[in-house]
Amino acid sequence: MNLVIVDYKAGNVQSVMFALERLGINATLSCDFETIKSADKVIFPGVGEASSAMAQLKARNLDKLLPTLEQPFFGVCLGMQLLCQHSEEGDTDLLGIIPLAVKRFETDLKVPHMGWNQLEKLQSPLFAGINEGEYAYYVHSYYVPMSEYTIAQTSYPEPFSAALHYKNFYAAQFHPEKSGPAGSQILKNFLAL
Amino acid sequence: MLTKRIIPCLDIKDGRTVKGVRFENIRDAGDPVELAKWYAAQGADELVFLDITATNEERKTFAELVRDIARHIDIPFTVGGGISAVADVELLLQAGADKVSINSAAIKNPKLVHDLASRFGSQCVTVAIDTKYTEATGWKVYTRAGTVETEYNTVDWAKKVVELGAGEILLTSMNNDGTKAGFALDITKAVSEAVSVPVIASGGAGNMQHFVDAFNKAHADAALAASLFHFRELEIPDLKRFLKAQDVDVRI
Numbered sequence: 001m002n003l004v005i006v007d008y009k010a011g012n013v014q015s016v017m018f019a020l021e022r023l024g025i026n027a028t029l030s031c032d033f034e035t036i037k038s039a040d041k042v043i044f045p046g047v048g049e050a051s052s053a054m055a056q057l058k059a060r061n062l063d064k065l066l067p068t069l070e071q072p073f074f075g076v077c078l079g080m081q082l083l084c085q086h087s088e089e090g091d092t093d094l095l096g097i098i099p100l101a102v103k104r105f106e107t108d109l110k111v112p113h114m115g116w117n118q119l120e121k122l123q124s125p126l127f128a129g130i131n132e133g134e135y136a137y138y139v140h141s142y143y144v145p146m147s148e149y150t151i152a153q154t155s156y157p158e159p160f161s162a163a164l165h166y167k168n169f170y171a172a173q174f175h176p177e178k179s180g181p182a183g184s185q186i187l188k189n190f191l192a193l
Numbered sequence: 194m195l196t197k198r199i200i201p202c203l204d205i206k207d208g209r210t211v212k213g214v215r216f217e218n219i220r221d222a223g224d225p226v227e228l229a230k231w232y233a234a235q236g237a238d239e240l241v242f243l244d245i246t247a248t249n250e251e252r253k254t255f256a257e258l259v260r261d262i263a264r265h266i267d268i269p270f271t272v273g274g275g276i277s278a279v280a281d282v283e284l285l286l287q288a289g290a291d292k293v294s295i296n297s298a299a300i301k302n303p304k305l306v307h308d309l310a311s312r313f314g315s316q317c318v319t320v321a322i323d324t325k326y327t328e329a330t331g332w333k334v335y336t337r338a339g340t341v342e343t344e345y346n347t348v349d350w351a352k353k354v355v356e357l358g359a360g361e362i363l364l365t366s367m368n369n370d371g372t373k374a375g376f377a378l379d380i381t382k383a384v385s386e387a388v389s390v391p392v393i394a395s396g397g398a399g400n401m402q403h404f405v406d407a408f409n410k411a412h413a414d415a416a417l418a419a420s421l422f423h424f425r426e427l428e429i430p431d432l433k434r435f436l437k438a439q440d441v442d443v444r445i
Contacts, residue, residue, distance in 0.1 A: 011286045011287075011313055011314070011317065012286075012291070013287075014260070014263060014287060014288060014289040015263055015289050015291070018263050018264045018289060019267065021264070022267065047313070047314055047316065047317065048312075048313050048314035048316075048317075049311065049313075049314045052311075052312070078314075109195075110389060110390055110391045110414055111389055111390065112315065112316045112360050112361075112390065112391070113195065114316070114360070114361065114391050114414070115195050115196060115197075115198050115238065115239075115391070115414070115415070116195070116196045116198070116238055116444040117194065117195045117196065118194060135196065135444045137268070137269055138195075139269070139291070139292075139316045139317075139360075140316060141315065141316065141360075155194070156195060175269070177267070178267065178268060178269045178291065179267070179268075180233070180267050180268055181267070183267060184267060
């Protein structure tokens, strides 16, 4: 399989590459238009701050390319948020692929939401073989509210979108590459879509 | 429900795991990658790797080891020790670390916390605070591997680094470290209540009840221990079952 990871200097690229390597997949890291367009599947990782990430994408014109892709696409963590319309983080306009807004946690609980929390109401082949209530690793201060595109939810303390599905775009707020065997299974499920 | 985290800490010197008792008497407890894989399989929620000689000896951190660890384990880990510049952090994050922990460098140059948070995001910036209580001074922050007292009161310093962009506090009580008499509950609670970010309790874990107290009495979000785990005096699956039975939410 020709799997391409979008290269825009995102922080967790190496972890995603290693997680795929553990599944026996050698992914190509690239920001080249033709390489990305011809991929069977695309993974879009991301950690860090939304406006700097958007600046990195724009510097490579990836903000023009990514919305036009038609193959199965998987955004992870900030890579999920960037697919949306707008983020409260730095009042940033995002890629605008999924018509949703990204908000900051307003809660008495600790922010960032950091650690292992449960995946619930799983409703996608992305979660084949994953039990309701399975734990996944999160670290984020902004979130996507529940929506018609939500395919899994997590509560902190209110339910938010743990994962999204919109057309060919799949996305997870948690880090499958850091979520132990369950996370590996979710990556494997994406590869099988 | 977000669970409380159990974090084994691996002190690293020359690529090997060691543990200082009260920062002295270093003993060898094995190969870091093997130990890391074993802990991940045991149910550790996260790992911390501290290059303990880096600050004193001004030597570069251990990016190659970090890459090796990232290649083999599938849970998050934090690395620290001798980090003093944005470039150091970039190297470690590129190697596959999830978070970095800074200590002395933050004291020397608090703006570094801000620079790291704006460049890489608060979520990967842990500020480690070594604290020590004396009757004369109260809980003071210490620097340079716990050898030098600073002007900072511990709660004030914690609030300051969070304002600067720290996403997590790793709080080690030097009075408790190595004693196995339990975590410093008072200062852990004071810091946890003073800041909005997660706090890791560290120093003094000796038995399972100590972890319950760190979570239930001191409101820590995570608890860290080293030799207790390395020498298998306490096994993580037993600890988690105990915590669950005491109504502490943990990932089992």
